Amino acid sequence: MSDLIEIRGLHVRRADVQAPIVKNVDVSVGRRRVLGIVGETGAGKTLTVRALLGALPPGLVATTEYAAFDGKPLASLTEDMARLRGKRIGMVVQDPVGALPYIQSVGRTLTTLLRTHRPMSKAEAHERILRMFEEVGLRDPAAVMRVRPHELSGGMAQRVVIAAALMTDPDLIVADEPTTALDPTVQAQILALLKREIMSRDAGAIIITHDIGVVAQACTDVMVLYQGEVREAGPVEKVLTAPQDDYTRTLLRALPDPNELGAVSEGPRPKVVVEARDIVKSYRRGKDPVLRGVRLTVPAGQTVAIVGESGAGKSTLVRTILKLIDIDSGRIVLKGTDITDMSQRAFRPQRKDVQVVYQNPTAALNPRLTIRQLIEEPLLTFPEVAPTKAERDARIHELIAAVRLRLEFLDRYPTQLSGGQKQRVAIARALATRPSVVVLDEPTASLDLSVRRHVVDLLAELQRSTGVAYILVSHDFATVRSLAHEVAVLYRGEIVESGPAAQVLRSPRNDYTRRLLAAELSTVPGARGAEVMELFAEGSGATPKGGVA
Amino acid sequence: MIATRLALAVPLLFAVATLIFLLTHVLPGDVAGIIAGPNATPENIEAIRDRLGLNKPLWEQYTDYLAGLLRGDLGESFVTGRDVRTELLDRLPSTLLLVTLGILAATLWGLLLGATTVFSRTTAPAARALTSLGLSMPDFVLGVVLIYVFYFLLDWAPSPIGQIDLATPRPPDVTGAALIDALLAGQWSTVGDALAHLVLPVATMALVYGASVGKVAESAFLEARSAPFMDYARLSGLRRRTRARYLTLTSLPPTITYSGVAYAYMLGGVVLIETVFSWGGVAQFAASALANRDLNVIQGFVLIVAVVTFLIYLLLDIFYIVMDPRVRT
Numbered sequence: 104m105s106d107l108i109e110i111r112g113l114h115v116r117r118a119d120v121q122a123p124i125v126k127n128v129d130v131s132v133g134r135r136r137v138l139g140i141v142g143e144t145g146a147g148k149t150l151t152v153r154a155l156l157g158a159l160p161p162g163l164v165a166t167t168e169y170a171a172f173d174g175k176p177l178a179s180l181t182e183d184m185a186r187l188r189g190k191r192i193g194m195v196v197q198d199p200v201g202a203l204p205y206i207q208s209v210g211r212t213l214t215t216l217l218r219t220h221r222p223m224s225k226a227e228a229h230e231r232i233l234r235m236f237e238e239v240g241l242r243d244p245a246a247v248m249r250v251r252p253h254e255l256s257g258g259m260a261q262r263v264v265i266a267a268a269l270m271t272d273p274d275l276i277v278a279d280e281p282t283t284a285l286d287p288t289v290q291a292q293i294l295a296l297l298k299r300e301i302m303s304r305d306a307g308a309i310i311i312t313h314d315i316g317v318v319a320q321a322c323t324d325v326m327v328l329y330q331g332e333v334r335e336a337g338p339v340e341k342v343l344t345a346p347q348d349d350y351t352r353t354l355l356r357a358l359p360d361p362n363e364l365g366a367v368s369e370g371p372r373p374k375v376v377v378e379a380r381d382i383v384k385s386y387r388r389g390k391d392p393v394l395r396g397v398r399l400t401v402p403a404g405q406t407v408a409i410v411g412e413s414g415a416g417k418s419t420l421v422r423t424i425l426k427l428i429d430i431d432s433g434r435i436v437l438k439g440t441d442i443t444d445m446s447q448r449a450f451r452p453q454r455k456d457v458q459v460v461y462q463n464p465t466a467a468l469n470p471r472l473t474i475r476q477l478i479e480e481p482l483l484t485f486p487e488v489a490p491t492k493a494e495r496d497a498r499i500h501e502l503i504a505a506v507r508l509r510l511e512f513l514d515r516y517p518t519q520l521s522g523g524q525k526q527r528v529a530i531a532r533a534l535a536t537r538p539s540v541v542v543l544d545e546p547t548a549s550l551d552l553s554v555r556r557h558v559v560d561l562l563a564e565l566q567r568s569t570g571v572a573y574i575l576v577s578h579d580f581a582t583v584r585s586l587a588h589e590v591a592v593l594y595r596g597e598i599v600e601s602g603p604a605a606q607v608l609r610s611p612r613n614d615y616t617r618r619l620l621a622a623e624l625s626t627v628p629g630a631r632g633a634e635v636m637e638l639f640a641e642g643s644g645a646t647p648k649g650g651v652a
Numbered sequence: 653m654i655a656t657r658l659a660l661a662v663p664l665l666f667a668v669a670t671l672i673f674l675l676t677h678v679l680p681g682d683v684a685g686i687i688a689g690p691n692a693t694p695e696n697i698e699a700i701r702d703r704l705g706l707n708k709p710l711w712e713q714y715t716d717y718l719a720g721l722l723r724g725d726l727g728e729s730f731v732t733g734r735d736v737r738t739e740l741l742d743r744l745p746s747t748l749l750l751v752t753l754g755i756l757a758a759t760l761w762g763l764l765l766g767a768t769t770v771f772s773r774t775t776a777p778a779a780r781a782l783t784s785l786g787l788s789m790p791d792f793v794l795g796v797v798l799i800y801v802f803y804f805l806l807d808w809a810p811s812p813i814g815q816i817d818l819a820t821p822r823p824p825d826v827t828g829a830a831l832i833d834a835l836l837a838g839q840w841s842t843v844g845d846a847l848a849h850l851v852l853p854v855a856t857m858a859l860v861y862g863a864s865v866g867k868v869a870e871s872a873f874l875e876a877r878s879a880p881f882m883d884y885a886r887l888s889g890l891r892r893r894t895r896a897r898y899l900t901l902t903s904l905p906p907t908i909t910y911s912g913v914a915y916a917y918m919l920g921g922v923v924l925i926e927t928v929f930s931w932g933g934v935a936q937f938a939a940s941a942l943a944n945r946d947l948n949v950i951q952g953f954v955l956i957v958a959v960v961t962f963l964i965y966l967l968l969d970i971f972y973i974v975m976d977p978r979v980r981t
Contacts, residue, residue, distance in 0.1 A: 158887055189889025196887070201880035205978055206901040219890055253978050267888065277887075 105174035106131040107275050107307040108155065112168030115147070115154045115331075124163075125151050125331040132275065132307040132324075137298065139322030139339070140311045141354070143551040144522070147331040148311045152277060156192065157184030173274060190220040193268030195278035195297070199260035203252035210248030213267050220271045235266040239296060257413070258289035262296070269300055276301055276308040282317060286412040287578060288622040294321045313551060315358055316624025319343060327351045340628045357553040358626050359581035364604055365563055368405055368588045375436075376539045376572050377401040377457075382423055382433035384416075392431070393419045395596040401540060404566065406573040408587035408604070410580075410619065415593040417576045421542045424574065425457055426450055438539060455485040455536035462545035464525035468517040474528050475513040478502055481535040488536050502531040505568070506561060523554035527561065534565065540572040547582045559585045580623045584608060592616045657966055665958060672954040673717055676947045677710060683945040687730050704730060717951070726955070727948035731941070736952040740934055744956065745827035746815060747926065747933035751918045753850060754857030754925070759911040761858040762865025766907070769866070770873040779866070786863025795856040795928040802852060810848045813930045820845045853929045857922075861914050868910040872903040905975045912968040916961040 108131065115125035125147045132138045140148045154165035157180040170177040172191070177183040188194070196202045203212050210232065217228045229248070236244035239262040252260060261281065268276055278297065282290040298321050301308045310322060318325050318339060325343070326336040327350065335348040346352045379399040385392035393416045401407045409417050422428045424435060426442060434443045437457065442450055458481075461467040468477055482488055482495045489495040503513060506527040517525055526546065533541050546562065547555040559582055566573060566586075577583050583590065583604070590608060591601035592615065600613040611617050684701040685692070692700075701707050705716065720727055726736035768779035802809040810817055815830035820842055823833035831846035876882065876899050885895045923935035934953065941949035 156887065185889070187889075188887055192889075194884065194887040196880070196884055198880050202884035204879075204881040204885075204898050204902070205976065206898065215894055216888055216890060219894065251977050264884075 105171075106133045107173055108132050108309075109169070109171045110155050110167055111170075113151065113154055113165060114167075115150050115159065115163055115165045118162050118164050123331065125154065125165075128326075128328075128331075128333055129336075130155060130309070130326070132309055134274070134305050134307050135302055136324055137301060137308045137310060137322045139318035139325045140309065140328060141313060141315065141318055141325060142328035143313060143354075143553065145330075146328040148313075148328055149279060150331075151328065152279065152309060152311055155180065155184070156188060156277065157181040158188070189216065189273075190271055191273050192275045192277060193271065193273035195261070195264055195268050195276060195281045197280035197283050199264040199284075200252050200255060200257060202264055203260065205252055207251070208249055209252055209255070209263055212252075213248075213263070213270070216267055217270050231270060232266070235270045236263070239263075239266045239269070239300075240292075241266070257285050258293065261285060261289075261293050265293070265297060265300070269304070272304070274306050276306055277311075278308065279311045280313070281310065283312070283314070286622075287580075287624075288412055288619060290317075291320075291622045291624065294624070297321060314624070315343070315355065315552070315626045319626050319628045320624050327354065343626070343628050353553065355626075357556045359556070359585060361581075361584070361623075361625070363584065364608070365559075365585035366406055366588045366604065368402075368603070373402040373404055375400045376403045376438055377424060377574070378434075378436040379420070379424060380434040380436070382420065382435070383431045384419055384423060384428070385431060393596050394423070394430075396433070397593070397596070397598055399424075399591055399598065399601075401572050401574055402588070403539065403572055404570040405588040406566065406575055406586045407589045407591060408575040408577060408583040409591050409593055410577065410583060411593035412619070414595075416596045417593055418544065420593065421459075421544060421574060421576055425459060425542060452485075455481070455488065456539050457542070458533035458536065458538040458540075459542040459544060460526070460529050460533045460546050462548045464522065464529045464549070465517065467529055468525060468532075470517050473514055473516055474503070474508075474520075475499060477517070477528060478513075478531050478535055481532060485536045498535065502535055505534070505565060506531045521554075522550050523558060526550060526554075526558055530558075530562065530565070534569065534571065537569070538571060540574060543573050543575045543577075543586075545577055545579075546575070547577070547579055555579075555582070562586060580608070580620070592619065654966070654970065657969065661962055664962065665955070668958040669718070669721060669951075669955060670714075672951050673714055676950050677713070679945065683730065683947060686945045721955075726952035729941070729949050730946045731944050731949075736948045739937065739949065740952050740956055742828045743932065743934035743937050745829040745832060746931060747919070747922060747935050748960075749829045749831060750850070750853060750925070750931060750933060751857075751915060751922050753854045754922070755861065755911055755915045755918060757854050757858035758860075758862035758865050758914065759907065761862030762867075762911070763869050763903075763907060765862065765866030766869025766871075766873050766903075769870045770877065782859075783863045783866050786859045786861075786866070789860060790924075791856055791860040792924040792928050794860055795853065795925055798852050798856055799928070809852050810845065812849075812852060812928070814932060815849050816842060816845045817849075849929075853925050853931065856925060856928075857918070861918070865907060865911055865914065869903060869907045872906045873899065876902040901975070905972055908971060909968055912964050916957075916964050919957045919960055 110130045113125060113128040113130065114123040116123040128151055130138070130151070140151065142148050150159070150163070153159050159165055165180060167180065170180055172183070172187060203209055210229070213232050214225060214228045217223070217232060232248065233244045236247055241247050241259060241262050247255070247259070247263065255263065276297070281297065282293050285293060294317060297308070310317065312318060322339050324337065325339050327334045327342070327348065329350045335342055335346060335351045342351065343355065346355055377400070379397060382394050382397040383392050384394040397416070397420055399407065399420070409420060411417055419428070423430050426435070430443070434441055436442070437453060440453070442453065472480070478499050479495060482498060489498045499513065500510065503510060508524060508527055512520070512524070517528070520528065543562065547558055550558060562573070563586055565571065573586065575583065575586055587604040589602065590604050591598050592607065592613065594615045600607055600611060600616045607616060608620065611620060684697045684704065684706060688697045688700050705713060717727070724737065726740070728734065729736050729739055732739065765779045765783050769776050769783070799809070799812045803812055816822070821839065823830065823837040823839050823842055826833050826836055831843065831850065834842035834846055879902060882895065882898060885898060920935060922933065923939045925931070926933045926936040927939070934956070938949060938953035941953070
């Protein structure tokens with residue numbers, strides 16, 4: 104049996120530049136094999152896959168030494184693949200809601216898609232789509248057909264897109280970061296679904312991901328890309344447990360140890376800097392409240408992590424503490440002062456005590472200001488921190504050193520910095536006014552794995568040296584484990600469990616907490632998740648053949 | 653949402669009525685003096701002032717005016733002495749016809765320009781040149797140029813005076829717009845002549861206002877082209893035709909919105925075109941009323957424009973909800 108897709112010597116370069124962006128990559132995937140392509144931002148993962156799908160963005164060209172699909176050599180990737188896409192190659196994308204056009208119902212989009220590749224009547228198409236919807240676990244298929252994509256949750260939309268990819272009975276599934284935009288609980292389900300469908304249909308798959316957990320749980324083979332070159336490729340068990348290449352080792356070393364808790368508090372609980380009492384908040388009168396009596400206390404100099412899935416109310420909760428939105432009832436006390444009924448104007452001087460670091464530093468930093476201006480801005484807003492120019496300059500230098508950036512960065516603009524460096528600037532900015540509490544809203548979510556580790560270490564160190572308290576909102580349990588002294592689990596607007604990190608994370612009492620923790624993908628191949636495990640065994644039972652050339 | 657909009661109409665129109673009343677009454681110039689003419693005696697002027705009620709205190713004039721409005725009475729024209737409502741409504745259809753066809757043509761032309769700029773490599777420079785031409789050329793100048801070329805030099809277009817030739821048999825006056833009246837009366841030769849008279853003014857509006865519609869369409873097409881669902885459509889092997897449909901349907905809302913705004917603007921802005929082509933529409937009438945300080949006509953015209961504008965924005969909102977259901981949430 105020949106491989107489904109076999110590409111040798113793939114190069115991708117810009118039409119006007121000789122130097123390739125993707126260099127000499129070989130890809131081959133057999134039936135019942137799932138190839139994971141991993142690498143950090145800019146490693147060339149997506150370009151590689153788009154090149155072999157014959158769908159590169161304009162201005163880029165791909166060349167290959169040899170290309171074949173299901174044993175038949177291809178003369179031109181661009182032309183031959185265009186005929187195979189959709190028909191024999193199914194596509195799963197990162198942003199499923201955006202992938203479905205909002206101008207029409209989900210059913211109409213899928214009907215067109217199905218009938219484009221498999222001529223059949225509308226009625227037949229409908230029936231088939233309904234069956235597929237059921238197969239991918241959508242509860243009310245008929246209703247899903249009728250809605251517009253924006254009415255679906257991310258997980259539901261991803262199921263729709265998977266159904267769309269599978270309904271034409273393709274031989275190869277290509278998934279580009281299929282679970283990155285999803286909650287951990289949903290992520291585990293979607294991966295299990297993908298894996299099950301691929302195996303039961305005797306198909307093959309390529310999954311692009313930056314998440315080693317996805318590779319460990321859903322792939323049979325892995326290819327590590329770094330700066331457009333393959334650094335290592337082979338069966339998952341081999342590459343993840345005994346990496347041969349230095350870069351692969353660095354990548355794996357950056358993985359957090361799931362058993363290690365970073366922040367342990369000893370002695371009595373320090374005094375409380377922020378206290379939220381019985382917060383109730385609903386966005387529309389009469390509607391279900393988003394927060395239903397949430398209680399949260401943040402001890403000085405420590406970190407309280409708020410975890411929970413999308414829609415649980417995490418962002419709403421921190422926004423009430425930041426006093427960005429008003430609450431319906433409850434009290435918020437900051438350093439002993441009740442700020443609940445304070446006007447924005449009266450609260451303004453106190454803002455220097457509560458700062459925030461956002462998920463996306465690129466969006467948070469004004470691109471027209473230099474790093475120096477960005478850090479100086481809060482100091483100018485609250486001149487009492489550093490009244491004179493000399494004091495401000497001293498403070499800026501102190502901060503840039505504290506976040507481990509060199510002084511010359513001060514005169515650069517945010518666009519000249521990497522994601523991790525920008526997040527450091529955002530941290531420096533948040534700490535500029537010596538706040539007593541900083542809200543960290545998914546501070547590592549936009550960062551690559553290796554960078555994540557550094558930023559987390561930096562945050563922990565800054566807490567020790569400055570005594571700032573953190574309110575951490577994160578999906579990423581690795582970040583939570585490294586930083587949190589205490590963990591509060593938010594579920595549908597209520598705290599269902601809270602306590603010291605060691606207790607909540609290691610021996611959770613609440614069912615929901617247990618489910619949330621179980622959804623975390625282990626980075627050890629075949630380590631956890633009964634369903635995922637079982638499917639994994641199904642795929643790797645045979646002798647590893649073909650896979651990555 | 654639509655109900656709240658309709659409820660808003662009442663206070664809105666009241667505010668417009670009040671504002672326009674105040675504005676017209678603080679305009680400089682003695683109304684009675686202008687009406688009486690340069691040779692009038694002070695007694696004459698005083699008599700006119702009395703007749704028009706301009707001697708009453710301002711608040712009394714205002715309450716009279718509002719009371720009239722409630723009855724649907726816009727007063728008399730100071731100049732013609734006829735009922736303002738009749739004067740305006742007689743001329744409104746001609747203007748609406750011209751503006752509707754003009755904006756329709758401008759929208760189609762703009763979509764063509766925008767699509768060409770974005771999707772065609774070979775003809776994009778030509779589309780850009782036509783866009784720049786339209787953006788830089790005032791409508792009344794282009795109108796005169798078109799008259800010079802197509803009437804005076806080539807003699808392809810009919811004489812640019814009025815809605816039909818003087819020699820053409822006039823259809824019975826129903827709406828005041830020659831084309832519609834001729835259609836209603838079934839006078840086909842007159843229909844042809846009326847259409848021929850529409851070509852140049854409509855072309856002028858299409859070229860000038862289509863250029864800015866084209867800029868909007870261009871950015872709408874650019875944005876739609878890079879939408880994630882376009883990429884997905886390509887990757888999942890959808891036909892060109894399907895993808896073109898997606899593109900068009902997502903680019904239409906911003907373009908049509910802009911055209912709607914242009915339509916509302918053109919209700920007054922069309923005066924230059926009406927003047928160049930001696931159209932005899934309501935905008936031209938209102939412009940001369942402004943020159944003559946014919947206060948009641950000016951007030952009535954502004955109110956009519958406000959009502960039509962309001963209706964257009966309402967239609968735009970409904971259209972948007974239909975096209976892009978995300979705005980509902």
